[in-house]
Amino acid sequence: MRSLIFFLLLLTGCANYQNTQRPDLSKLETYKVMRVVDGDTFWVDDGSEKGMKIRLLCVDAPELRASRYKEKGAYAEEASEFLKELIGDQFIKLEYDVQRYDQYRRVLAYAYLVDGTFVNGELVRDGYAKVVTYQPNVKHVDFLVELQKQAQRKRRGLWK
Numbered sequence: 001m002r003s004l005i006f007f008l009l010l011l012t013g014c015a016n017y018q019n020t021q022r023p024d025l026s027k028l029e030t031y032k033v034m035r036v037v038d039g040d041t042f043w044v045d046d047g048s049e050k051g052m053k054i055r056l057l058c059v060d061a062p063e064l065r066a067s068r069y070k071e072k073g074a075y076a077e078e079a080s081e082f083l084k085e086l087i088g089d090q091f092i093k094l095e096y097d098v099q100r101y102d103q104y105r106r107v108l109a110y111a112y113l114v115d116g117t118f119v120n121g122e123l124v125r126d127g128y129a130k131v132v133t134y135q136p137n138v139k140h141v142d143f144l145v146e147l148q149k150q151a152q153r154k155r156r157g158l159w160k
Contacts, residue, residue: 021143025112028093036088038064039079039128041106044092055106057097057137058144059120059129062158075158079128087111087119097137110140124148127157 031044034051039061046052062073064080094109102108111119120140123129125147133141152159 021140022116022118023095023112025093025114025116028095028112030091030093030114032091033087033089036080036084039076039083039123042083042087044094053106054094054109054111055102055104056120056123056129057108057110057139058131058133058141059123060132061123061129075128078157079123082126082128083119083123086117086122087113090114092119095139097139099137102134108137120144121147125151125156127151127159130158
């Protein structure tokens with residue numbers, strides 16, 4: 001009986017944590033996804049000719065291509081494909097943190113599908129991305145770290 005009570009309390013605590021972290025989606029801007037670049041970057045239609053490039057906050061997926069800064073990463077194609085399947089040709093809502101842009105002028109955001117699915121969290125939970133922080137943008141880092149621990153325990157994706 002004690003085990004059951006503990007389990008229920010644990011579930012309630014996790015549910016409350018998620019609910020307190022989730023923004024009011026009705027207040028977030030909605031955009032149509034135009035194109036996925038890789039496992040943590042994509043373009044949305046903001047009404048401009050080119051669109052708006054989004055870099056997901058607090059996650060880092062392996063690089064699809066080598067650059068002068070990073071090597072091509074193992075599991076990069078899988079991460080990119082996962083993000084395409086998750087958000088491709090859909091509407092998403094964007095939540096911002098302290099800084100709106102990075103040094104490359106990409107918009108930094110947390111993304112949600114219109115059904116409330118936390119895109120950044122799905123990438124981490126399924127092992128397609130690691131948690132990475134760039135102060136001061138850390139609004140959801142605690143929740144993402146918990147998801148990463150789960151992915152590691154279950155040996156998902158990058159943690160196989």
